Amino acid sequence: MTTTTQPADLYPTRGATEVISPRQDPVVWGESGAADLRDYDRDGFLTVDQLMTPTEVKTYRAELDRLLADPAVRADERAVIEPKSQEIRSVFEVHKLSEVFAGLVRDTRLLDYARRILGSDVYVHQSRVNVKPGFGASGFYWHSDFETWHAEDGLPRMRTVSVSIALTENHATNGGLMIMPGSHRTFLGCAGETPADNYRQSLKMQEAGTPSDAALTELAGRHGIKLFTGPAGSATWFDCNCMHGSGDNITPFPRSNVFIVFNSVENAAVEPYAAPVRRPDFIGARDFEPVG
Numbered sequence: 226m227t228t229t230t231q232p233a234d235l236y237p238t239r240g241a242t243e244v245i246s247p248r249q250d251p252v253v254w255g256e257s258g259a260a261d262l263r264d265y266d267r268d269g270f271l272t273v274d275q276l277m278t279p280t281e282v283k284t285y286r287a288e289l290d291r292l293l294a295d296p297a298v299r300a301d302e303r304a305v306i307e308p309k310s311q312e313i314r315s316v317f318e319v320h321k322l323s324e325v326f327a328g329l330v331r332d333t334r335l336l337d338y339a340r341r342i343l344g345s346d347v348y349v350h351q352s353r354v355n356v357k358p359g360f361g362a363s364g365f366y367w368h369s370d371f372e373t374w375h376a377e378d379g380l381p382r383m384r385t386v387s388v389s390i391a392l393t394e395n396h397a398t399n400g401g402l403m404i405m406p407g408s409h410r411t412f413l414g415c416a417g418e419t420p421a422d423n424y425r426q427s428l429k430m431q432e433a434g435t436p437s438d439a440a441l442t443e444l445a446g447r448h449g450i451k452l453f454t455g456p457a458g459s460a461t462w463f464d465c466n467c468m469h470g471s472g473d474n475i476t477p478f479p480r481s482n483v484f485i486v487f488n489s490v491e492n493a494a495v496e497p498y499a500a501p502v503r504r505p506d507f508i509g510a511r512d513f514e515p516v517g
């Protein structure tokens with residue numbers, strides 16, 4: 226039986242105490258000198274005003290509505306229900322559930338950026354739609370995605386990028402994405418062990434892997450907080466280690482975004498660094514086939 230050696234754990238987390246350490250990985254692994262990636266390198270994010278045309282947005286919105294109305298999708302373990310209502314909160318693995326979203330993943334407008342940032346071929350570590358319906362949908366508390374993807378999915382290095390594409394208008398009022406600019410250069414190892422089957426709870430309301438008030442105060446004081454607003458079709462690329470979150474949405478206007486997470490094929494998932502077992506592969510992919 227071949228045993229793959231587990232790469233060193235450069236980012237210890239979920240131990241007895243919270244540990245803050247500097248990032249030990251580049252932000253832009255590919256063309257680090259590229260002018261259009263300089264802001265991404267500095268801030269950890271990059272916004273694209275109109276990644277999708279209004280016609281494309283219509284197609285994706287219709288597909289999302291179709292998925293949300295399909296009882297088979299609601300019954301699927303890849304659909305996560307809101308903690309306070311029976312509304313669907315997220316649908317994972319949309320690129321496998323839907324031919325329309327599968328096309329998005331192969332779109333060169335996405336792939337070219339992901340490959341330039343990560344400096345290699347890429348595969349999809351995770352895809353999801355966060356529906357965030359109106360009238361009280363819960364937000365996502367402050368967290369670093371990498372902290373979870375390292376601890377629970379076994380991604381060794383910070384060589385992963387997310388793109389969030391707005392499928393509805395992201396107003397200042399309906400629970401938009403907030404990122405602390407520059408926070409991607411600090412790794413916050415969180416205190417507290419990962420419970421077994423944590424994903425059943427964490428995708429509704431994350432507990433393990435959330436920073437302390439003191440750490441958040443320090444980071445927010447140092448970096449500030451940027452709220453992302455924009456029309457449907459706009460997009461935000463953000464580094465896996467940005468400290469980010471989003472508030473509840475009590476307006477009547479849903480804030481639905483589709484997220485694709487590209488990981489470098491050189492950074493394929495190994496065993497979890499701080500969890501008893503792997504998460505299901507619809508959350509943390511185990512198929513490392515390069516996209517496109």
Ligand code: 6CS
Pocket residue numbers: 351353365368370373374427428431508
């Ligand atoms: O646990 C995860 O993988 C998911 N949780 C959040 C709040 N953001 C990243 C990711 O979708």
Ligand code: FE
Pocket residue numbers: 365368369370469
């Ligand atoms: Fe996140």
